[in-house]
Amino acid sequence: MSSLAVEKLRAAFPALQESGDKKPFIYFDGPGGTQMAQQAIDGMLAYITGGMANLHGAFPTSVGTDNLLLEGRKAMADLLHCAPEEVAFGQNMTTLAFSIARSLGNFFSSGDEVVVTEMDHRANVDPWVTLAADKGAKVRFLELNTETYILNLDKLDELITEKTKLVAVGMSSNVTGTVTDVKRVIARAKEVNAIVVLDAVHAVPHLPIDFQELACDVLLCSAYKFFGPHIGIAVIAASLFEKLQVYKLAPAPQQIPDKLETGTQNHEAIAGLIGAITFIEKLGEGKTRRERLTSGMHRIEEHEQQLTARLDSFLRQVPGLILYRAPEGIYRTPTFAFTLPGIKAREVTSWFAEHYSMCIADGHFYASTMADKLGVNPMGGWVRIGLAPYNTLEEVALFEQGLREFIETKVSR
Numbered sequence: 001m002s003s004l005a006v007e008k009l010r011a012a013f014p015a016l017q018e019s020g021d022k023k024p025f026i027y028f029d030g031p032g033g034t035q036m037a038q039q040a041i042d043g044m045l046a047y048i049t050g051g052m053a054n055l056h057g058a059f060p061t062s063v064g065t066d067n068l069l070l071e072g073r074k075a076m077a078d079l080l081h082c083a084p085e086e087v088a089f090g091q092n093m094t095t096l097a098f099s100i101a102r103s104l105g106n107f108f109s110s111g112d113e114v115v116v117t118e119m120d121h122r123a124n125v126d127p128w129v130t131l132a133a134d135k136g137a138k139v140r141f142l143e144l145n146t147e148t149y150i151l152n153l154d155k156l157d158e159l160i161t162e163k164t165k166l167v168a169v170g171m172s173s174n175v176t177g178t179v180t181d182v183k184r185v186i187a188r189a190k191e192v193n194a195i196v197v198l199d200a201v202h203a204v205p206h207l208p209i210d211f212q213e214l215a216c217d218v219l220l221c222s223a224y225k226f227f228g229p230h231i232g233i234a235v236i237a238a239s240l241f242e243k244l245q246v247y248k249l250a251p252a253p254q255q256i257p258d259k260l261e262t263g264t265q266n267h268e269a270i271a272g273l274i275g276a277i278t279f280i281e282k283l284g285e286g287k288t289r290r291e292r293l294t295s296g297m298h299r300i301e302e303h304e305q306q307l308t309a310r311l312d313s314f315l316r317q318v319p320g321l322i323l324y325r326a327p328e329g330i331y332r333t334p335t336f337a338f339t340l341p342g343i344k345a346r347e348v349t350s351w352f353a354e355h356y357s358m359c360i361a362d363g364h365f366y367a368s369t370m371a372d373k374l375g376v377n378p379m380g381g382w383v384r385i386g387l388a389p390y391n392t393l394e395e396v397a398l399f400e401q402g403l404r405e406f407i408e409t410k411v412s413r
């Protein structure tokens with residue numbers, strides 16, 4: 001048994017509750033977006049009903065909104081272990097990555113190179129590829145090993161050289177769940193003074209993160225993947241952030257982090273984000289919020305890994321099923337991608353929605369380089385089961401029953 005009180009935790013998610021004769025769906029699509037915790041909903045409602053405002057005014061709701069942004073930065077700083085002024089908000093991870101890429105233009109000169117990966121979501125590829133195209137820089141790809149679904153880090157020294165200006169790598173794949181040894185990548189990138197961008201969108205919901213310890217330059221994530229609303233967050237090391245020449249309105253603030261936050265932010269989503277962080281904090285123990293958040297994340301991880309062990313061993317013995325998962329010894333999030341012979345991914349997910357009321361996603365999940373390389377596109381990509389802390393062993397067992405039934409009726413006809 002894990003130390004997470006799952007039934008209590010589930011009670012914090014209105015979307016998981018029965019109402020009248022309506023039974024809720026079983027959500028296995030955490031990597032696409034988790035359900036929202038009550039604290040996040042309460043935070044958003046309280047901000048909206050308590051009187052909304054824009055920043056920098058003399059009146060109470062405006063002062064309150066200034067404070068809300070400060071509190072949002074502090075909460076994120078405790079979740080990720082960075083300084084509050086290193087936290088900037090934006091529409092989503094993708095939009096933040098594009099605006100950071102545009103701000104990095106003056107760092108580049110001819111002959112520079114950018115290193116991205118074959119495994120990543122394209123949100124951590126195309127902003128840097130676009131920057132490279134604008135600046136005439138060369139793009140190099142860190143290869144995916146098509147048998148183990150891990151990045152070929154043995155090529156790091158060859159790939160990251162004195163010419164490398166920026167390295168963008170994902171902490172964890174939103175398809176296979178592979179957790180990359182980013183410390184190794186950062187260490188090599190720092191030997192040649194390259195800027196390191198980490199896509200932590202799929203990592204933050206599953207692992208405790210320490211920005212200071214990682215010592216990367218940019219870390220990006222999205223609150224709708226960790227029980228909050230649709231808002232993106234960028235953490236940028238102050239030393240780099242100060243130097244970023246962002247595209248901004250002339251009279252808008254020059255200082256970090258405000259200078260990256262073009263226009264009016266989604267204040268209600270920031271209130272929701274604080275609520276989502278409070279939800280994680282309440283799962284943990286410790287003297288400081290950082291300690292409680294780390295402990296809460298460890299409990300989430302422990303519970304998810306328990307379900308993962310079961311689902312992993314089940315999926316590995318389903319005849320004909322191809323599981324795109326790294327071998328034992330490689331750390332993996334509770335995210336599973338598979339294909340079934342001769343069956344389109346959408347057929348599987350529609351069947352589960354209809355017969356088992358399960359939300360299971362299919363497609364390339366924007367990890368399109370990996371999808372192309374592994375040849376899954378003709379079958380409509382992968383079927384992806386993504387576990388969240390509110391999933392239970394019973395739900396996993398029900399999925400297993402469903403898959404056996406699906407295979408009996410559809411595959412072994």
Ligand SMILES: Cc1ncc(COP(=O)(O)O)c(C=O)c1O
Pocket residue numbers: 031032092093094095121123124170172173174199201202221222232
């Ligand atoms: C690993 C990963 N990176 C980036 C993104 C893009 O995030 P956003 O929707 O906030 O732009 C996603 C979204 O699914 C993702 O899973």
